[in-house]
Amino acid sequence: MNRVVITGMxxxxxxxxxxxxxxxxxxAGKSGIIFDPVRKxxxxxxxxxxxxxxxxxxxxxxxxxxxxxxxxxEYAYVATVEAMKNAGIxxxxxxxxxxxxxxxxxxxxxxxxxxTDLIREKKDTMLVGSAAVFQTLNSTVTMNLATIFKLKGINxxxxxxxxxxxxxxxxxxxxIKMGLQHCIIAGGAQEINHLSMGTFDALGAxxxxxxxxxxxxxxxxxxxxxxxxxxxAATVIIESLESAQKRGANIIGxxxxxxxxxxxxxxxxxxxxxxxxxxxxxxxxxxxQPEEIDYINAHATSTLxxxxxxxKAIDEVFKNCHTPVxxxxxxxxxxxxxxxxxEIVYSSLMMQNNFIAPNIxxxxxxxxxxxxxxxxxxxxxx
Amino acid sequence: xTMQEIIEKTNSFLIEEFEADASxxxxxxxxxxxxxxxSLDYIDLVVALESNFHFKVQPGDFxxxxxxxxxxxxxxxxxxxxxxx
Numbered sequence: 001m002n003r004v005v006i007t008g009m010x011x012x013x014x015x016x017x018x019x020x021x022x023x024x025x026x027x028a029g030k031s032g033i034i035f036d037p038v039r040k041x042x043x044x045x046x047x048x049x050x051x052x053x054x055x056x057x058x059x060x061x062x063x064x065x066x067x068x069x070x071x072x073x074e075y076a077y078v079a080t081v082e083a084m085k086n087a088g089i090x091x092x093x094x095x096x097x098x099x100x101x102x103x104x105x106x107x108x109x110x111x112x113x114x115x116t117d118l119i120r121e122k123k124d125t126m127l128v129g130s131a132a133v134f135q136t137l138n139s140t141v142t143m144n145l146a147t148i149f150k151l152k153g154i155n156x157x158x159x160x161x162x163x164x165x166x167x168x169x170x171x172x173x174x175x176i177k178m179g180l181q182h183c184i185i186a187g188g189a190q191e192i193n194h195l196s197m198g199t200f201d202a203l204g205a206x207x208x209x210x211x212x213x214x215x216x217x218x219x220x221x222x223x224x225x226x227x228x229x230x231x232x233a234a235t236v237i238i239e240s241l242e243s244a245q246k247r248g249a250n251i252i253g254x255x256x257x258x259x260x261x262x263x264x265x266x267x268x269x270x271x272x273x274x275x276x277x278x279x280x281x282x283x284x285x286x287x288x289q290p291e292e293i294d295y296i297n298a299h300a301t302s303t304l305x306x307x308x309x310x311x312k313a314i315d316e317v318f319k320n321c322h323t324p325v326x327x328x329x330x331x332x333x334x335x336x337x338x339x340x341x342x343e344i345v346y347s348s349l350m351m352q353n354n355f356i357a358p359n360i361x362x363x364x365x366x367x368x369x370x371x372x373x374x375x376x377x378x379x380x381x382x
Numbered sequence: 383x384t385m386q387e388i389i390e391k392t393n394s395f396l397i398e399e400f401e402a403d404a405s406x407x408x409x410x411x412x413x414x415x416x417x418x419x420x421s422l423d424y425i426d427l428v429v430a431l432e433s434n435f436h437f438k439v440q441p442g443d444f445x446x447x448x449x450x451x452x453x454x455x456x457x458x459x460x461x462x463x464x465x466x467x
Binding site: 062063064067122124126127128129130131 | 429432
């Protein structure tokens with residue numbers, strides 16, 4: 001079995017467009033949440049969202065590559081360029097090692113809606129142009145990035161709702177551990193636009209604290225009233241230790257455990273058993289005891305039921321360990337398909353820079369969250 | 383629309399949307415080579431013609447077109463055909 005390491009990272013998010021900016025925001029406890037008037041006009045119950053401008057790729061990519069990329073694909077491209085640079089991998093390495101790509105993505109709603117609207121208006125499918133089909137695929141990120149970067153290994157999109165990014169990295173770990181790949185570009189991407197989140201807003205799951213956007217995402221706090229959608233993309237370069245050592249790569253971290261579970265009871269109501277099972281499985285895979293864990297980056301999205309269940313699951317597994325916990329979603333909002341990947345990047349940046357980012361807006365616990373050691377302000381960790 | 387107007391409008395969208403090198407566009411130059419057209423690009427040419435000149439391209443229309451002048455002539459013929467209809 002191979003040992004599996006992370007050798008590069010890239011990020012494009014509402015709290016920063018690169019590793020340096022994001023590190024500064026995490027340390028400062030900076031929120032990336034805004035009020036988007038377009039959503040209000042469109043009929044959203046909550047117009048809050050994480051926001052980052054779309055990158056300008058003219059001059060960086062040729063026309064064919066650019067027109068094929070939907071919004072989330074642009075984010076993923078920028079994050080991946082940074083990750084490859086961070087890892088020090090180039091075309092020669094790619095040609096020799098034949099890396100694969102595993103990316104989390106579970107929608108390309110804007111591309112689907114806009115192209116369908118165009119066909120409806122023109123009554124001629126050809127007038128939608130050549131790029132629409134490639135923008136509307138759920139696998140648009142992996143299909144496009146594999147072409148742009150000439151990747152010839154596994155090419156697979158992981159669609160598992162808000163666990164998509166996590167599973168992309170977990171599955172990359174498994175494939176490299178088994179020796180089926182020596183390098184995989186893994187990550188998660190999430191579109192940010194008013195067309196993509198209306199159906200989620202319909203469930204009443206979003207915070208309506210529109211008067212204070214930066215205070216609206218408050219995971220684990222007793223006054224939390226819902227999540228805030230967000231997006232961008234995060235990429236990590238995952239390699240076998242052998243591959244990394246052979247080329248003298250800087251090793252950011254080692255992946256030593258992976259755990260998962262499915263609710264299996266209800267499509268949206270969370271359980272305690274589910275997250276507890278995945279935590280135990282990851283610890284078991286890593287061969288670690290709960291007390292050996294230095295930090296938990298919680299999934300906590302700022303919903304009443306979700307945070308409560310997760311808090312109970314963490315308490316069940318880490319009872320009496322007093323393990324530091326924070327949810328970076330307090331700053332970023334819920335980055336959905338991207339979240340598992342971005343939170344690996346956020347946590348790795350904390351490890352690299354010896355700090356724990358705060359769970360901003362956490363003021364008072366409720367009876368479900370009171371047993372957790374939630375980090376309220378940036379903490380140095382040597 | 384005069385031929386000169388057709389040429390200017392066509393070259394304009396080819397340079398802007400298809401990022402063609404303006405210095406390589408001459409009446410005798412090969413449309414396929416200068417624009418580096420692949421099968422997907424021809425779909426986008428159909429869209430560009432519809433949005434700029436408001437006529438529909440029929441399957442096979444592009445087959446005999448080799449040079450930029452062939453392309454301009456085709457556009458002019460389609461515009462005239464539409465005007466008569």
